[in-house]
Amino acid sequence: MNNLTLLALTLSVITIAALGLYALQLWRRIWAKEKAQAEALNTQRERIGGDLRILASSLLEGQLPLIEGAIRIKVLLDNYDSTLSQDPRCEVFHQLFAATAQVPTHAEWKALEKSVRRQHEQHFSALELQHKAAARAAARWLLDEALPAARQSA
Template identity: 65%
Template sequence: MTPLVVTLLVVATLLVGALAGYALYLWRRVWRNERLLAEAQTKRHAALAEDLRILASCLLDEQLPLIEGAIRIKVLLDNYDSALGQDPRCEVFQKLFEATEQVPTHAAWKALDSKERRRHEANFSALELQHKAAARRSARWLLDEALPNPGRAA
């Protein structure tokens, strides 16, 4: 072999080695990012589960209004696990959400005249009477069976 061929082989080998090293570096970054993403999703999922546990407990203890609790639980369930949100045992949260989704919130609620507010409040009372037992059963089911219990050993 001539010195030129040997030099070209050495350069080619070094170039392939450098490219392989760079590819390995990039793959390690991808794997690290995937691991970090999975950890973040796990933490988010655990935080949503804990928020759902708190809301279900508050709903059972009557620490928040039934309608508000049902709406909040429904929204969190959709973010936590859409299949769980579609479970027939959680159907009451969806029903209450749909029955109240046209009601104005925040500043729009404050801007309503008192007659309109009373009309919505009467609707809330009727919905609460109709769905309170089912909502309480659903909240109890979430706490006892559907959501992970941080106090239990895994």
């Protein structure tokens, strides 16, 4: 083997090794990003789960109006776990959400005439009477069975 062939072979091996190290470095970056994304999703999921526990408890204790609580729980459930959200025991939250979807909120609510607001409030009362037991049972089920227990901070 002559010197030129040996030099070309050496340069080839060095180039391959350098490219391999560069590829490893890129893969490590990808793995680090994937790990950070997974941790961010876990953190978000834990936060939403905590919010769901607070809402369900508040609904059960009467600290939150039934309609408002059901709407908030439904939206958070959709973001927390779509499979859990579609559980038949959570159907009442979807029913209340759908039954109130056309009701204006915030500034639009304040802009409504009092008679229209009263009609909506009467509708809310009827919905509460019809769905109170089911909503409370669903909130209890979420707290007792569906949502994992909150982590205790040390």
